[in-house]
Amino acid sequence: MIKIFPSILSADFSRIIDAVQLVEEAGADGLHIDIMDGHFVPNLTFGPDLVASLKEKSNLLLDVHLMVENARQFINLFAQAGADWISIHAEGAVHLHYDLNLIKEMGKKAGVVLNPATPIHCLTEVITEVDFVLLMTVNPGWGGQEFIPACHQKITRLKNWLQGQQLPIPVEIDGGVKIDNFGELIGDGADIFVVGSGIFNTPDPAQTLRRFQEIAATWENKE
Numbered sequence: 395m396i397k398i399f400p401s402i403l404s405a406d407f408s409r410i411i412d413a414v415q416l417v418e419e420a421g422a423d424g425l426h427i428d429i430m431d432g433h434f435v436p437n438l439t440f441g442p443d444l445v446a447s448l449k450e451k452s453n454l455l456l457d458v459h460l461m462v463e464n465a466r467q468f469i470n471l472f473a474q475a476g477a478d479w480i481s482i483h484a485e486g487a488v489h490l491h492y493d494l495n496l497i498k499e500m501g502k503k504a505g506v507v508l509n510p511a512t513p514i515h516c517l518t519e520v521i522t523e524v525d526f527v528l529l530m531t532v533n534p535g536w537g538g539q540e541f542i543p544a545c546h547q548k549i550t551r552l553k554n555w556l557q558g559q560q561l562p563i564p565v566e567i568d569g570g571v572k573i574d575n576f577g578e579l580i581g582d583g584a585d586i587f588v589v590g591s592g593i594f595n596t597p598d599p600a601q602t603l604r605r606f607q608e609i610a611a612t613w614e615n616k617e
């Protein structure tokens with residue numbers, strides 16, 4: 395099942411709830427929330443209070459992507475705030491195995507994120523602890539960047555590697571997903587698509603999300 399998680403990073407921050415309600419009503423599968431600390435990435439965004447507030451006002455699955463140094467110190471806060479999925483970067487975790495289990499002990503789905511330059515084999519020793527893998531398909535820090543072409547092949551290699559081990563772990567991708575490359579990215583093997591500017595920076599975000607859903611349905615009917 396292909397899933398689409400709009401990323402509020404590209405929403406109008408003065409009217410975030412309107413953006414969330416709009417994609418919820420249009421049938422989004424989840425909401426991607428980018429947490430940046432100004433250290434791990436050179437940008438700042440939201441804290442756990444925003445997650446708690448959205449949890450109260452929305453029934454969407456909340457997918458929290460931690461782009462922070464020392465992610466462990468924030469896992470508890472975001473879990474208590476109502477995150478459903480929490481992902482941490484392999485590049486930032488000294489004790490990745492421990493941190494993934496901390497997320498799962500809090501009853502949340504645990505994901506590992508890999509930056510574009512980080513090889514897939516970094517997952518080898520932790521893959522059995524992981525509920526989903528998030529591949530960055532741009533360098534993290536900002537919305538609205540171009541998809542990095544080398545990531546097409548990386549998605550396929552990751553998917554093949556997981557299937558070869560009979561591991562039904564979904565592959566989520568994040569960055570540069572647009573209507574124009576969506577079909578190709580489904581073909582590459584991705585399962586979950588984070589889309590920021592590709593939805594919110596279009597004239598009619600709800601209509602664009604429905605267009606993504608139609609393309610996904612066409613691919614699912616082919617299989």
Ligand code: DX5
Nearest residue numbers: 401534535538569570590591
């Ligand atoms: C980038 C973030 C993404 C961002 C993607 O660091 O992790 O989630 O919102 O934005 P688009 O879809 O515009 O590339």
Ligand code: ZN
Nearest residue numbers: 426428459568
């Ligand atoms: Zn993200």
